[in-house]
Amino acid sequence: MNKTEQHLFVLWEKAREKEQEILKEIKAQFTMLKEYEIEWNKDRFLDNLSSFYGHDHTGIIEIEYERGNGKFLVVLVEDNDPLQKNVHTTKGEVSVNQKMYNLKQEIRNEFFEGKYLIHxxxxxxxxxxxxxxxxxxxxxDLLKTETLDGQRVSISQNLPAIDGWKSLEQVFYVLNETCEYAVLRSFELLPGNFHEGDGDIDLMVADPQEFLFTLFPESNHFVDYKKNIFAFMVHLKVGEEVLWLHFKFPLDGYYDFKMSKKILKTRVLNKNNIYIPNDEMLFYELLYHGTIHKNNVAKYYPILKPISERINIEFKEDFKYLNNLVVQWLCKNNYKCPMHLDVFRLRQDKNISEKRLIDNDNQLFIYQNGFDTFIFSKWLIACEPNYATTMLSHFGPFNNLEQHLLLPENKLYKEHKKLQKRGEIAWSYKKRFGRVMKTTIIDKPNKPLKIVRNLLGFPKFASSKYLTVKPEPARYMIGGVTVNDKLRGLKELCDIEDLLERFIGTIFDEFKTENSNYLKGTAWDAVPSNCLIDKKENFIFFDREYSYNSDIDKSYMLWRILIYSNMNANKKELYHKFCKQLGLEDKYSWCVYIDGKVHADIWKNPLDGSAKEDFIRNAFGMPVRTYAEIIPYTNLQNFVLKFGKLLCSVIPIKKLRKKTRDSLIKWVKHPHYKTFKRYFRQ
Known part of the structure; x- marks a missing residue:
């Protein structure tokens, strides 16, 4: 008989409308152990979500709107006969509990049209x-201390990081359950007497993003890791003290990738309940750090000597001997000495007698989502970690780099390695009207990074009846904070409104026309993510590929600015307020949230991974996530009909998911199409 497994269902507030039906489904397959009705601080709901899921949710108010921020239900269940199956997730191929995975999908589809209202x-x-x-x-501890009687209890508490860490014991207690890590050195004094040792805590972590958001749901004034997920040094406030955490991850080049993975795989829990490397890995990683990272291994003699006795290694207090010892061990295990992204000249090449161990390979990585492709070298992270973070955010939560290594057998590898020799360090490919927009990042000595865009093929622009896309001229990378990032960091509504007022005023002034109700079509891409704020608080627009082929209704442009703003504020209420303040007709407030739903319902693809999926994408010639934006709403009804016909011509309508069929029918009949036509007739 298989070992039992415990699992959780989380019904967010908006899912509780179907609570009884869902509980009935759960009880039919699992043993109910306990129910917890939990309430988070509503002002910190998105921060709680960020810490819970291990990636950024702050500023994404639509999530809060969709799921609700009130009391939610956590159901602890037991599976007495667990079965496993392999599924592909954002973390790669994972073995999951088959019943849990299947029931989650069924509940989401049956009750919520595929929305993520349950976890x-x-x-x-x-x-x-x-x-x-x-x-x-x-x-x-829960299984030991809780009375598992299937009853419901109420709890009002945030996640541990939200209300502040009370002690290092609490920090490591949570890390032990949530993150794969190992403290590399100076752990003897942890957690109680840390300040008697080094000034920072050095850790190897498997997933840096999960680690950061578990501990810090909010950015701090030392490091904004939401803009730079490769920030290797962060501070942690514990009680009234501030500690520094210096974290590494397997592909950052601190140690060889395989060596880093082995440190994590073979880690052990010490007497103070902290994960550390096992004796062999600890001995050699300290030798590596003391003789290859630095020229100071003597400080580790008191630690190295007793370990050497336990692993039967002869120990001598001699730098050359110990350096040779670690070099031979690296050779034996086929480990290299790579470049480190954090401190690029950290490696002491003179201390590596076997020169074949020196690894200067500027690895390439590839991220794809079916619509866009982003290829970049390791050097981009070292030069512009903020830009690398921004680009990776387009592909969803940051995942470990090892899953995205561009391998030599990939046909794109050889081509981009050649381009790399010319100083190119990153390439982005995006579909545009059946064409491809290529963006190249070039690194030249003593100059800022250069951005060059080309629309592959001829002519050098592409257009539809409504929009024209044309690459902006080559330019150097500009420093500054985007309006979007600035908005996301603001907590007070008055500050958000003040920044938006200045930004909207700048757009309405810079793109004004003779008709006071319209703006120039070139304003189309003047959204918060495409505008920097310089040191003098001036707005600098960039990356404006698209222009509308006629003038743009100011009321629509206001809606567009707000919908593309990432902030902790109600966009619908802001739209009402600014319309009144600017003397504009309130035309679009009803669709501030519906817009996202329209896109998701129409474009959720029922043809997972098949050649037919590519056929549909190629037929439209645009990424799914941007195509709905390109099709003007005047033609939306015909567009949905055309999309439905195309789907039906590829596969019989009966084979489509019920949700997809219903979506096509529902939106073709939607009464708001008349509204769309009336306001976009120009």
């Missing part, structure tokens, strides 16, 4: 993670 755990590791964050206890 559930797929693996026992995910259960440990979620229980510790939601309830403040490890799974083992």
């Amino acid at each position: 559930c755990t797929n693996t026992i590791e995910e259960t440990r993670h979620d229980i510790c964050l939601l309830l403040g206890k490890s799974l083992a």
Whole structure:
């Protein structure tokens, strides 16, 4: 008989409308252990979500609107006969609990049209993670201390990081359940007497984004890791003290990738309940750090000597001997000495007697989402970590780089390695009207990074009846903060409104026409993510590929600015307010949230991974996530009909998911099409 497994279902507030039906489905397949009705601070709801999911949700108010920010229900269940199956997730191929995975999909589709109004755990590791964050206890402690009678209890508490860490014991208690890590050195004094040792805590972590957001749901004034996920040094406030965490991850070049992975795979829990490298890995990583990173290994002699006795290695207090020892061990295990992204000249090449160990390979990585492709070299992270972070954010939550290595057998590898020799360090490819827009980042000595865009093929622009896309001239990368990032960092509504007022005023002035109700078509791409704020608080627009082929209604442009703003504010209410303030007709407030729903319902593809999926994409010639934006709403009804006909010509309508069929029918009949036509007739 298989070992039992414990799992969680989370019904967010808006899902509780179907609470009884969902609980009935759960009880039919699992043993109910306990129910927890949890309430988070509403002002910190998105911060809680960021910490819970391990990636940024702050400023994404639509998530809060969709799921609700009130009391939600956590159901702890037990599977007495667990079965496993492999599925592809954002973390790669994962073995999941088959019943949990299938029931989650069924509930989402049956009750919520595929929306993420419920969450559930797929693996026992995910259960440990979620229980510790939601309830403040490890799974083992909960099973020992809780009365598992299936009854419901009410809890009002945020996640541990939200209200502040009280002690290092609490920090490591949570990390043990949520993140794969190992403290590399100076752990002897942790957690109680840390300040008697080094000034920072050095850790190897498997997933830097999960680690950061678990500990810090908010950016701090030292490092804004939401803009730079490759910020290797961050500070952590524990009680009234501030500690520095210096974290590394397997592909950052601190150690060889395989060596870093082995440190994590073979880690052990010490007597103070902190994960550390096992004796062999600890011995050699300290030798590496003391003789290859630095010229100072003597400080580790008191630690190295007893370890050498346990692993039967002869120990001598001699730099050359110890350096040779670690070099031979690296050769034996086929480990290299790579470049480190954090401190690029950290490696002491003179101390590496075997020169074949020196690895200067500027690795390439590739991220794809079916619509866009982003290829970049390791050097981009070292030169412009903020830009690298921004680009990766377009592909969803940051995932470990190892999953995205561009390997030599990939046909794109050889081509981009040649381009790399010319100083090119990153390439972005996006579909545009059946064409491809290529963006190249070029690094030249003693100059800022240069951005060059080309629309591949001829002519050098592409257009539809409504929009024209044309690459902007080559330019150097501009420093500054985008309006979007600035908005996301603002907490007070008055500050958000003040910035938006100045930004909207600048657009309305710079793109004005003779008709006071319209703006020039070139204003189309003047959205918060395409505008920097310089040191003098001036607005600098960039990356404006698109222009509308006629003038743009000011009321629509206002809606467009707000919908593309990432901020902790109600966009619908702001739209009402600015319309009144600017003397504009309130035309679009009803669709501030519906817009996203329209796009998602129409473009959620039922042809997962098949050649037919590519056929549909190629037929439209645009990425799914941007195509709905390109089609003007005057023609939206015909567009939906055309899309439906195309789908039906590829596969029989009966084979489509019920949700997709219903979406096509519903939006063709939607009464707001008349509104769309009336306001976009120009």
